Amino acid sequence: MNRRRHSALALAATLGLCLTSVACGESADDGADATAEDERCNDEFNGPIDPSALIDDLEDGNGQIAQVGARNGSWWISTDDTAGLVTPPADMAPPAERILGKRCDSEFGMHVTGADFSEWGAVFSLGFRYTDKEEAIDVSDFDGVMLWARVGESHSSNVRIQFQDSTSHIEGGKCNPEDGNPDSCWDGWGSDLEPLGTEWQLYKIRFDTLTQRDFGLQGDALDLENVYAIDFSLDANAVFDVWLDDLWFFE
Numbered sequence: 001m002n003r004r005r006h007s008a009l010a011l012a013a014t015l016g017l018c019l020t021s022v023a024c025g026e027s028a029d030d031g032a033d034a035t036a037e038d039e040r041c042n043d044e045f046n047g048p049i050d051p052s053a054l055i056d057d058l059e060d061g062n063g064q065i066a067q068v069g070a071r072n073g074s075w076w077i078s079t080d081d082t083a084g085l086v087t088p089p090a091d092m093a094p095p096a097e098r099i100l101g102k103r104c105d106s107e108f109g110m111h112v113t114g115a116d117f118s119e120w121g122a123v124f125s126l127g128f129r130y131t132d133k134e135e136a137i138d139v140s141d142f143d144g145v146m147l148w149a150r151v152g153e154s155h156s157s158n159v160r161i162q163f164q165d166s167t168s169h170i171e172g173g174k175c176n177p178e179d180g181n182p183d184s185c186w187d188g189w190g191s192d193l194e195p196l197g198t199e200w201q202l203y204k205i206r207f208d209t210l211t212q213r214d215f216g217l218q219g220d221a222l223d224l225e226n227v228y229a230i231d232f233s234l235d236a237n238a239v240f241d242v243w244l245d246d247l248w249f250f251e
């Protein structure tokens with residue numbers, strides 16, 4: 001699963017990312033703030049009503065996503081294999097990390113830090129299904145994905161969320177596994193997470209607004225019936241310190 005990724009082109013514009021600009025920290029220190037926090041921490045913002053929409057809440061602390069329906073995959077970190085450092089280490093399922101002070105009712109999230117990769121950077125991925133190889137799932141019942149994220153103060157990278165489908169994923173059988181060709185793999189459908197900040201924010205990403213970066217095989221639209229993975233792409237020559245939490249599909 002050491003998937004080689006290519007990110008030679010500048011990151012795409014921020015089309016398609018709707019941001020609900022609410023923060024959910026642990027800083028409430030008076031009654032008014034506490035009331036505001038209660039509102040931000042309500043069920044609507046922190047998890048799906050439909051249990052089949054849960055992708056992962058990380059609360060079991062391990063690197064496997066929530067086992068829902070056909071979904072049995074795991075989190076994974078890949079890098080360009082240059083001399084950078086990443087924590088947790090690449091090429092294994094990373095454990096979740098305890099959130100000091102919690103985020104609403106959430107006690108665990110995914111936390112990746114690193115720096116100094118010099119070719120294309122690193123990618124933090126969530127594979128939906130695995131048998132003896134990576135498999136696709138059908139997400140056509142849903143309109144998109146919601147998640148919480150924040151970054152650390154030293155963070156200097158873009159974070160592109162992208163979806164790998166039958167066009168861009170090597171197991172789709174259409175794209176060229178070799179980098180640098182007009183039909184190369186891994187040109188997933190995505191958008192930058194923006195704006196990023198050190199407070200937790202809720203991001204709502206609609207499938208019908210995502211674009212490819214135009215370095216590999218191009219499709220007409222994200223193939224909703226064959227989606228393999230969600231990637232969070234991190235830039236080369238940058239410092240990254242990213243938290244992710246509570247990912248779910250929405251209709």
Ligand SMILES: [Ca+2]
Binds near residue numbers: 059106245246
């Ligand atoms: Ca959590």
Ligand SMILES: [Ca+2]
Binds near residue numbers: 060063064066
């Ligand atoms: Ca888990």
